[in-house]
Amino acid sequence: MKIATWNVNSLNVRLPHVLDWLATQAPDVLALQETKLTDDKFPVEALAAAGYRALFAGQKTYNGVALLTREAATDPLTDIPDLDDPDRRILIATVGGVRVVNLYVVNGQEVGSEKYAYKLEWLRAVTAHVARELEQHRDLVVVGDFNITPDDRDVHDPDAWRERILCSTPEREALGRLLALGLTDAFRLFEQAPASFSWWDYRQGAFRRNLGLRIDLVLPTTALGGRCTGCTVDTAPRRLERPSDHAPVVAEFDL
């Protein structure tokens, strides 16, 4: 079972890239973030023609998440207890016996800002909910754009980013509390090239210079992690014309 996550930064703009990528990689599940589409505009037919069903929770201009699956997904959830959030950032569903939690974590803008406080509160509520999901589902994977670098290996210039947004200790501790529920970072189960990233700023040729961060993650339960046979960042779509600023991350499971 191949599970992937990709922040597409507008599914309107990126649909051709997504369709090409689905045809090339043929994942069983592709979790999308930042679709920036209301549900009435979701490209259901184009994806169906490509062999994928879709669940989606969108809004205008900002945010928006989706799950593209070969087989039907069941028991979807877009709103969780203790989080009264108009932002469409969460989509949970069961696919092939695996509970898939797709997150577009709040960016937080700047350490110490209101948005930063909201990011930490949002992560607290999501972590509490994932704990509840784990009581119901043995096989679970949390995927998405976490807007957090797990550690300094995931930062092109750790000193320049020290305690800045996406890299601060409270953010990493919040991610640590999610992992402490019994999840593992699939990417780090395998030997990886140094300076492996999943996001590069559009500005100043950051991708060409590989000035990136690894903020897009696949976090299976430790048991499911034991059946993970590989996890890679596919930088190919980031090289295309008019790319997303994120690259897809793919994990394969022996399921």
Add this chain to the structure above:
DNA sequence: ATGGTGGCGCGGCCA
């Protein structure tokens, strides 16, 4: 350095 780029949508916000 408060910019640099991109998306949305047409000014300013968000990333």
